[in-house]
Amino acid sequence: MELRHIRYFLAVAREGNFTRAAARIGIGQPPLSQQIRDLENEIGTALFHRVPHGAELTEAGMAFLEVVAQFPDLAERAIRAAQRAGRGEVGSIRVGFTASAAFSPSVPRVFRDFRRSYPGVEMTLEEANSAQLVAGLRDERLDAVFLRQDTIAGDGIRLHVISSEPMVLVLPSGHPAAQREKVALSELRDEALILTPRAVGPTHYDKVVTACRDAGFEPQMGQIAPQLGSVINFVAAELGFSLVPKPMTQLQAKGVAYREIEGEVPIAQLSLAYRSNDISIALRNFVSRTLVAHRQPRIDE
Template sequence: MEFRQLEYFIAVVETGSISAASRKVHVAQPALTRQMRLLEEDVGTRLLDRHARGIRLTVAGRALYGEATRMLDERADLKTRLLALGSGQTGKLSLGVTVTHLWVPEVARLMGGYRRRYPHVALDVFPLLSGPQLEKLQQGGIDVGIIYHDDHAPSGIKAHLLQRDHLILAVPTTSSWAQLPPTNLAELAGVEFVWGYRSISPVYHDRVVAHFSRLNFEPHVVQYGADNITILSMVAAGLGVAIVPAASRSHPMPGIHFIELDELTTCDMPLWLAWRIGNITPVLDNFIQMAVDIFE
């Protein structure tokens, strides 16, 4: 029993005759008659009673008509679902985003645009720093991440450069620095800094420290925060100043004044889209392509 034979059988039943069905399915009448006989031989019983004015279904024919209609509908539904999965129209995608970048316009456009284009893909977003993201990527906990990293992706990870960020000074709006900003890092010697723990993002931390070492600058750290948003909230509370990625300006943070310094602008902070090698799916491939288009 073939799906093609079932389609012919349904056409015969619904048109009421072999001749009318042959015109509907564009198959010669003798060939269609032969297919109906083969179908009856396959099921082992007569399905159609032929008479001068057409055909009449037997009891077995009526049962097959109902089942054939259901089977063809299920086949069409399965083909549609498989096509959607194969083209990335449905499925699930888990995305990690550094906390700093949740409000960056390009990231917002990426998440919103992906949701609008692929409304049947479940998009789970996890605000994670770069270190935890890399761990989850390598362990399969997330599918793709937006992370700070150096120019060499770690083992098992493939990455695409999205943009190059730099560092910026954040001070409380109540600070004298907000009205009379420093012109270089040397003026910040001895100033109390809020800093981040190395363990939460080793690559980011080491890149910043290496840059300061080249400038012979060492911040006087008095407070630590778990991520950039926490650090900025501590700055706003007057606990010190901080040096953070320039993308932090995208976050609506009252009480903070940002200052550009040439020595901070020269610290290249590359932002990457990263995913696990061998884990490409249609859903992920669509996301990667959209990210590349938006960040170009």
């Protein structure tokens, strides 16, 4: 039994006449009659009484009609559901991000635009440090992540650098250097440097340390902060200074001053990473929209 048999049966049942039913569905009356006979033979009982002016449902036909009346609508719904899934308009996606990435204006915008464009896709967001995000990708707890790394060791992870942002100094507001708009990094050679552990954010850690060395001094490591938000708070407590991506200046904390770096400015890169073997259409849509929003080539180009 095929769906076309159901459609033919319903046409005859609704029209009560083989000729009108054939005209309605666009086939000849003899082929329609043969298809109904084939259906009756498969079921093993007559579905219609053939009468002089048309066709009437038998009791078996009425019982059959009660069950199959919704089949064409169900089939259409199934087709539309499959088409939506094929376009990535349903499903789920789990996205991670670092605290500093969340301050980059483009990241919240990507989340907002994706939700508006794909309301049927459930998007779950998770904030964590870079090491946790990479681990989440590898063990498939996360589908895509925004983080401050330009490389990821090992195979299986694809990474796109989507933007580059200058770093700025974070100083206690009472520090003498905070009275100027720009500060040379070398002026802070005798100050304690506050950073997150290298294990949780190796790229940021290395770039800050390298910037200090390029400025002519080995940094004096001060208090270790669990995340960049804590770095800001520790600077406010006058425990030292630090460098953060410029978007973090949105985090206004009492006792903190953000200042531009005089001379060569280290760059913080924002990247999107995901598993290279992930074939989810929802993920491909998310990645493509993110790259387009950052004027990067789509993943299928």
